Amino acid sequence: MSTYDVIVLGGGPGGYPCAIRAGQLGLKVACIEEEEVGGVCVNWGCIPSKALIANAHFLTKSHHIGDAGIAISGVSVDPNKMQDWKNGIVKKMTGGVRSLLKTNGATLVEGRGKLVDKRTIEVTKKDGSTERLTAQKAIVIATGSATIQVPGFEFDGERIIGAREAVNLRAIPKRLLVVGGGVIGLELGMVYQSFGSELTVVELTPNLLPGTDPDCVRVVEKTIAKRNGVVFKSAKAEGWEKTANGVAVTIASAEGTKKVECDVVLVAVGMKPRSRGIGLEEAGVAIDQRGFVTTNERCETNVPGIYAIGDVSGVPMLAHKATKEGEVCAEVIAGKAAAKDWVTVPGIIFTDPEIATVGITEAQAKERGLSVKVGKFPFSVLARALSIMETEGFVKVVTETKTTRVLGIHICGPNASDLISEAALAMEVVATAEDIALTIHPHPTLGEAMMEAAQHSLGHAIHIANR
Ligand SMILES: Cc1cc2nc3c(=O)[nH]c(=O)nc-3n(C[C@H](O)[C@H](O)[C@H](O)COP(=O)(O)OP(=O)(O)OC[C@H]3O[C@@H](n4cnc5c(N)ncnc54)[C@H](O)[C@@H]3O)c2cc1C
Numbered sequence: 001m002s003t004y005d006v007i008v009l010g011g012g013p014g015g016y017p018c019a020i021r022a023g024q025l026g027l028k029v030a031c032i033e034e035e036e037v038g039g040v041c042v043n044w045g046c047i048p049s050k051a052l053i054a055n056a057h058f059l060t061k062s063h064h065i066g067d068a069g070i071a072i073s074g075v076s077v078d079p080n081k082m083q084d085w086k087n088g089i090v091k092k093m094t095g096g097v098r099s100l101l102k103t104n105g106a107t108l109v110e111g112r113g114k115l116v117d118k119r120t121i122e123v124t125k126k127d128g129s130t131e132r133l134t135a136q137k138a139i140v141i142a143t144g145s146a147t148i149q150v151p152g153f154e155f156d157g158e159r160i161i162g163a164r165e166a167v168n169l170r171a172i173p174k175r176l177l178v179v180g181g182g183v184i185g186l187e188l189g190m191v192y193q194s195f196g197s198e199l200t201v202v203e204l205t206p207n208l209l210p211g212t213d214p215d216c217v218r219v220v221e222k223t224i225a226k227r228n229g230v231v232f233k234s235a236k237a238e239g240w241e242k243t244a245n246g247v248a249v250t251i252a253s254a255e256g257t258k259k260v261e262c263d264v265v266l267v268a269v270g271m272k273p274r275s276r277g278i279g280l281e282e283a284g285v286a287i288d289q290r291g292f293v294t295t296n297e298r299c300e301t302n303v304p305g306i307y308a309i310g311d312v313s314g315v316p317m318l319a320h321k322a323t324k325e326g327e328v329c330a331e332v333i334a335g336k337a338a339a340k341d342w343v344t345v346p347g348i349i350f351t352d353p354e355i356a357t358v359g360i361t362e363a364q365a366k367e368r369g370l371s372v373k374v375g376k377f378p379f380s381v382l383a384r385a386l387s388i389m390e391t392e393g394f395v396k397v398v399t400e401t402k403t404t405r406v407l408g409i410h411i412c413g414p415n416a417s418d419l420i421s422e423a424a425l426a427m428e429v430v431a432t433a434e435d436i437a438l439t440i441h442p443h444p445t446l447g448e449a450m451m452e453a454a455q456h457s458l459g460h461a462i463h464i465a466n467r
Contacts, residue, residue: 004030006333007121007135008142009113009278012039013046013319014310015142016097018326023104025334030133031106032113032123037097038090039144040271040311041319047093048167049187051086053350056194060352061389068389077195079170086167109133115279118303138305138333141285141293142326143278145271145311150179152239153267159247160240160265163188173197173264177249179237181208185268187350190224194352199229200260202237202251209349213362215376216355216412219393223352230260240265273312297339299329307333321345346424348417353393356420358427359408362398371401375433375457377449379413381464384444390414395453397433404433404458415446422450433457 008019011033019031036043055077062075101108109131111123116132121139123131147162149155155162161169166188174197178189181203193199201208201224208231209217224231235253246263273291280287286294286302292315293308295301301308309329310322324342331338349355365372375397379385393413399406409423426436436454441447455461 001132001134002030003134003136004028004107005135005137006030006140006330007032007113007133007138008140009115009121010039010142010144010310010312011037011097011101011108012142012144012310012322013041014144014312014322014326015039015140016101016326017323018140018142018309018330019106020100020104021327021330022333023101023106025330025336027137027330027334029106030109031101032109032111032121032133034110034112036094037101037108038094041322042093042097043090044164044167046319048086048090049163049184049191050350051089052082052167052191053187053352055082056191057352060194064389077172079172079195083168083170113278115139115283118283118305135305138307140299140326140329140333141275141278141280141301141306141308141312142310142322143274143312144322145317146274147267148270148272150237150267150269153179153237153265155267159242159263160267162267166192166266166268169264173262175246175262175264176200177202177237177260177262177265179249179265179267180204180269181231181233182268182270183209183349184270185266186220186224188266188268189229190220190352193224193227193229198262199224199227200262201229201231202235202249203231203233204236206234208233209355212349212355213357213396213410213412215394215396216357216410219353219412220349220351220355223392232258237265271311271317273314275312297341298332299325299340300332316345316347318345318347342428343430344424344427346420348420350417353390353413354416355410355412356416356423357408357410358420358423359406360398361408361410362396365398365400365407370407372407373399373401373404373433373457375399375453375455375461377452377456377461377464379446379449382444382446382449382452384446384448385414387444388414395419395449397436397450397453397457399433399454399457406431406433406436406454409450409453411449413446413449419446419450422447 005027006029022029111125176197177200178185238250248259309325311317380391396410398408433454441451
């Protein structure tokens with residue numbers, strides 16, 4: 001029996017930073033991982049998908065860079081080479097995590113862990129042997145989430161696949177049908193569309209990317225259509241059958257039932273927390289109806305000494321939220337006055353163009369009875385956007401009318417994923433539109449769109465007409 005101060009169950013972007021921070025704070029810590037450190041994010045989520053997306057972006061640009069006087073010919077996609085390159089990045093990242101755990105004094109225990117009581121975890125190793133670890137101070141549940149499967153669309157790894165398989169394809173499907181028009185479905189669907197797949201998206205609700213600013217969604221939807229993609233909304237993928245050339249998916253909507261033939265079906269309807277079968281119920285840990293472990297702002301569950309972080313502890317299911325919770329949790333365990341008191345968690349959708357948001361949308365503000373002003377600045381008139389040939393989209397700033405306090409910022413366009421950090425900081429420091437408008441943004445940059453959008457909300461943008 002090995003004894004630690006803290007045992008972290010799961011080595012994803014929640015678990016490993018928690019173990020590292022605990023080690024930094026002088027705690028004796030073990031991190032248990034049954035697959036590879038880095039979790040979904042590093043192994044088959046954020047990192048692999050963004051590597052492929054970067055390639056898709058480059059390829060798309062190569063198609064029209066000729067307009068700017070750069071002639072490129074013979075551009076082609078080698079999916080095998082691309083996978084090897086992408087796997088190299090993943091390997092580098094997982095190697096880095098392993099080494100960081102070690103450097104910070106955290107012990108990596110490889111195997112599947114299960115609570116046997118409120119203080120003990122039994123780890124089953126790959127060779128079948130078991131080891132029991134005892135935690136003197138805390139057990140942190142960081143087991144993350146798993147893909148939701150749709151009945152009738154069970155993964156076969158060939159025709160019917162999930163995101164895990166989709167980031168590992170060594171052949172570009174000629175025709176790809178995506179079930180689920182949410183973040184993961186559209187990110188990966190658009191990647192393969194850029195690589196040449198004919199894309200069909202089937203979304204159950206009336207809108208793609210439910211909950212996202214509708215103006216942003218419209219820009220992305222327009223891009224999908226421009227590339228000959230077909231989107232079925234308020235539609236259900238009911239089943240599929242094998243055909244001579246692939247599979248035919250039955251799609252039901254108010255207009256009736258239709259069959260669409262494709263080569264590969266990507267099912268991307270979301271992720272569910274991995275809270276079952278690891279001894280939590282037996283230990284008395286409260287789990288809500290959706291399967292999330294219930295925690296407070298200190299990452300504590302209802303059972304003293306048991307904590308939960310990351311995807312398993314609730315939405316938003318995002319890597320950076322998991323990491324911040326991991327750090328907070330380690331500090332709470334070490335006796336520091338830490339808590340989850342952030343104002344906002346930025347969210348990014350790596351479609352083409354990207355969408356990045358913080359805070360609430362105009363519609364959500366109105367639902368809350370708030371009087372709002374909106375400032376919007378399009379990339380189509382921004383010099384920097386023109387010079388990089390990426391003029392789709394805009395920055396939209398939603399502010400409270402009376403105070404001009406920033407309530408939300410929604411960006412659709414080039415490098416939205418980088419631009420959003422300024423918006424997140426603005427919300428953290430409770431900035432007003434004046435604060436952003438008065439901040440000198442260097443020229444010529446994409447960031448100027450943020451300044452101009454704030455100015456627009458105040459009625460004095462320089463480079464577009466004000467109301
Ligand atoms: C395709 C895709 C793309 C994504 N892109 C982004 C993105 O761009 N940005 C972003 O912020 N988020 C993204 N996400 C979400 C992100 O991956 C998750 O929010 C993040 O990984 C959650 O971290 P976590 O540590 O809570 O859980 P996980 O990453 O799920 O890690 C949990 C770890 O625990 C291990 N584990 C589970 N149970 C046990 C057990 N009993 N014993 C031992 N080990 C166990 C698992 O093997 C896993 O390694 C994406 C997700 C997917 C699927």
